[in-house]
Amino acid sequence: MFSSWRQHRTDQNSDPELLAAAQQGSSDAIASLYRRHGPLIYRYVFRLSRDNAIAEEITQEVFLALLRQTDRYDAQRAALSTWLCGIARRQLWRHLELSQRFVPIDTPDEPFDPPSPDDGPAEQLTRAEAIATVREGLEDLPLLLKEVIILCEFEELTYQQVSLILAIPVGTVRSRLHRARARLATLLRPVTENHSS
Amino acid sequence: MNTSNQLDHALEALRQEHRSIQPPPTLEASILRQAELATPRHAHNVRNWSLALAAAAALTIAILLLHPRPSHPTLQTHNATTPPPPQIAQTPSIGVIPPAPLAHQVANSRLHRTAPRPGSPTPTAHPFVLLPTGVGLPEPAQAMLIRTRIDTSSLRNYGLAAPPAGAPQTVLAEFLVGEDGLPRAIRLVP
Numbered sequence: 065m066f067s068s069w070r071q072h073r074t075d076q077n078s079d080p081e082l083l084a085a086a087q088q089g090s091s092d093a094i095a096s097l098y099r100r101h102g103p104l105i106y107r108y109v110f111r112l113s114r115d116n117a118i119a120e121e122i123t124q125e126v127f128l129a130l131l132r133q134t135d136r137y138d139a140q141r142a143a144l145s146t147w148l149c150g151i152a153r154r155q156l157w158r159h160l161e162l163s164q165r166f167v168p169i170d171t172p173d174e175p176f177d178p179p180s181p182d183d184g185p186a187e188q189l190t191r192a193e194a195i196a197t198v199r200e201g202l203e204d205l206p207l208l209l210k211e212v213i214i215l216c217e218f219e220e221l222t223y224q225q226v227s228l229i230l231a232i233p234v235g236t237v238r239s240r241l242h243r244a245r246a247r248l249a250t251l252l253r254p255v256t257e258n259h260s261s
Numbered sequence: 262m263n264t265s266n267q268l269d270h271a272l273e274a275l276r277q278e279h280r281s282i283q284p285p286p287t288l289e290a291s292i293l294r295q296a297e298l299a300t301p302r303h304a305h306n307v308r309n310w311s312l313a314l315a316a317a318a319a320l321t322i323a324i325l326l327l328h329p330r331p332s333h334p335t336l337q338t339h340n341a342t343t344p345p346p347p348q349i350a351q352t353p354s355i356g357v358i359p360p361a362p363l364a365h366q367v368a369n370s371r372l373h374r375t376a377p378r379p380g381s382p383t384p385t386a387h388p389f390v391l392l393p394t395g396v397g398l399p400e401p402a403q404a405m406l407i408r409t410r411i412d413t414s415s416l417r418n419y420g421l422a423a424p425p426a427g428a429p430q431t432v433l434a435e436f437l438v439g440e441d442g443l444p445r446a447i448r449l450v451p
Contacts, residue, residue: 086296094296098289106284120288127292131299191270198271199278217272218279249268 079144087134098127101145104219105152111214112156112207122159126152142228146221149229153211160207194252201251209244216241315405318442323407326419326436326444389437389446390420401439408435408450419447 077085077096085093105126110119129151130137137147202210215226216237227234410431413424424432433450 089297091293091297094293095289098292102284102289102292103282106288107279107282110282111279116285120285120291123284123288124292124295128295128299131296191274194267194271195274198268199275202275213272214279218276220276245268248272249264252264252267252271 080139083130083134083137083144086131094127094131097130097144101148102127104145105148108149108211108214108219109152109156111218112211113160114203118156118159122152122155125155129155143225146225146228149215150231153229197251198248201248205244205247209240209247212237212240213244213248315440315442319405319407319438322438322442322444323409323436327409327411327415387449387451389448391446392444393418393420395443395445398439398441398443398445401441401445403440404445405438405440406435407438407444408433410434421447421449 077093079097079100082093082097082100086097102123106119106123109122110116113119113122126148130148137144142150202213205213211230212226215221215229216223221229223234223237226237230237411419411434413428413430413432416432417423419434435448435450436444437446438444
């Protein structure tokens with residue numbers, strides 16, 4: 065009972081407070097930090113790597129790095145989740161490069177056919193089909209576009225937060241998101257046509 | 262509904278799907294275990310440094326108290342004309358230190374080793390007297406006992422009665438020092 069009360073109390077503390085306590089060896093503080101930010105890190109790595117073991121390994125490395133490099137975190141500059149996600153991304157990229165799974169982004173002037181807003185009802189996919197198509201298309205996206213969809217659309221982070229995680233300007237985040245969405249939207253159309261024919 | 266809206270709806274559904282991804286429960290335990298292995302040395306160092314700093318501060322205070330300078334304002338505030346501060350009756354814990362931590366602290370204090378060895382006759386200790394400089398200070402959570410020899414001529418500065426004529430030049434005394442390094446009370450050791 066006492067431990068759950070203590071846990072409840074640490075859950076209410078701010079990230080910097082928890083960090084300070086974690087640095088002193090408080091396992092409650094570490095557990096609270098993990099419960100607050102661990103799932104985001106795990107999901108992000110898992111979606112990009114599609115590998116449970118890598119996601120677990122990197123999530124663990126991220127939290128150990130957090131304890132070792134607490135002084136590097138600047139609460140004025142970024143939220144802790146953003147900082148942790150940045151560490152996770154660097155570790156994941158290093159991992160993917162080592163295993164030669166890194167797929168570079170395609171050229172910026174890649175042509176794409178944006179969807180027309182006046183597509184008729186006959187060309188619409190059923191909801192389930194659309195979800196399945198987008199899910200599949202997402203897996204086929206280059207990693208640099210896929211991660212923007214994950215962070216902006218799924219985790220609902222702001223452009224500013226994503227720009228800090230990816231270490232790119234906000235404008236680049238916007239353009240990548242636009243391109244990623246355009247690709248996914250394009251995927252919906254051919255299937256629609258097949259569906260209606 | 263155009264493809265853009267359709268995409269939004271699909272992404273919304275996939276967002277729910279994405280949020281349902283949770284790390285395995287074993288991961289938290291694993292991280293906590295690794296963290297424990299990673300942090301004790303550091304935490305231990307911090308504790309050691311804290312203890313060393315506290316001991317250094319306590320020693321500095323004790324030295325300052327043993328050799329009070331006449332111009333020291335805190336020691337001049339209590340003189341023979343002012344009534345002695347209230348005695349901390351029988352036990353040093355009342356009003357100064359919580360009983361359990363103090364007893365524990367005193368029992369485990371390294372400085373306590375200077376006390377008479379077990380087996381030798383234990384003289385009855387005098388009650389602790391609140392130091393004039395300790396009035397108004399917050400209650401310490403922990404206290405340290407420092408035994409030292411002080412000049413009898415300075416007893417009044419500590420709120421103790423003046424020594425009778427023919428008393429020895431120095432007497433053995435114990436100071437209760439809070440974790441902030443500030444002394445709270447004093448007693449004479451017979």
